[in-house]
Amino acid sequence: MKRITTLLATTLIAFAAHAQADRAEAEVRKVDKSAGKITLKHGEIKNLDMPPMTMVFEVKDRAWLDKVKAGDKVTFTAAKEGGQYVVTSLQTQP
Numbered sequence: 001m002k003r004i005t006t007l008l009a010t011t012l013i014a015f016a017a018h019a020q021a022d023r024a025e026a027e028v029r030k031v032d033k034s035a036g037k038i039t040l041k042h043g044e045i046k047n048l049d050m051p052p053m054t055m056v057f058e059v060k061d062r063a064w065l066d067k068v069k070a071g072d073k074v075t076f077t078a079a080k081e082g083g084q085y086v087v088t089s090l091q092t093q094p
């Protein structure tokens with residue numbers, strides 16, 4: 001039982017570390033509330049195998065677009081859903 005618990009803990013730590021690694025940094029370039037899109041000049045996005053670039057993303061929650069503006073520094077996660085790149089979490093940096 002102890003071995004199983006240790007294995008589970010190790011797996012959780014590895015999972016948490018992976019989730020952490022998937023966070024990317026970006027600077028907001030443009031916010032399009034009516035289209036529900038955001039343009040980010042982003043750093044490497046490891047889970048998408050994407051190098052740094054400036055590109056347009058859809059957002060999972062359009063309410064996030066009220067909290068950011070061009071020039072803001074953000075951290076975010078992104079995924080590819082139905083052929084579109086979607087921001088799945090977004091936080092402004094202090």
Ligand SMILES: [Cu+2]
Pocket residue numbers: 042050051052053054055
């Ligand atoms: Cu990109």
